[in-house]
Amino acid sequence: METDYNYSDDIKKRLRRIEGQVRGVLNMMEEQKSCKDVVAQLSAIRNASDKAIAQIVVDNLQRCLLEEKESSGNTDKMVEEAVRLLVKSR
Numbered sequence: 277m278e279t280d281y282n283y284s285d286d287i288k289k290r291l292r293r294i295e296g297q298v299r300g301v302l303n304m305m306e307e308q309k310s311c312k313d314v315v316a317q318l319s320a321i322r323n324a325s326d327k328a329i330a331q332i333v334v335d336n337l338q339r340c341l342l343e344e345k346e347s348s349g350n351t352d353k354m355v356e357e358a359v360r361l362l363v364k365s366r
Contacts, residue, residue: 281333281336282335282336282339283332286331287328287331287332287335290324290327291328293324293327294304294321294324294325294328295333297317297320297324298321299320300317301318301321304317329361329362330362333358333361333362336352337355337358339355340354341354341355
């Protein structure tokens, strides 16, 4: 069974914001801004990206767990896979 994944408008909005932040960092580099300022912005991008990853996993895990339960599948394995995805993203 193929699952339709849930990518909410909120997630897409977050990613567009991250996209804008990346463009901002590139502009900072072009303008020869300080290393400290560039790294601070990159850190903010990483944090925003981590939050987006976590939200995507959570939103889709709920749906996948319900579907797996309905088909009498192994939900423990699915939770383990979700945790691996989160750990791998860091």
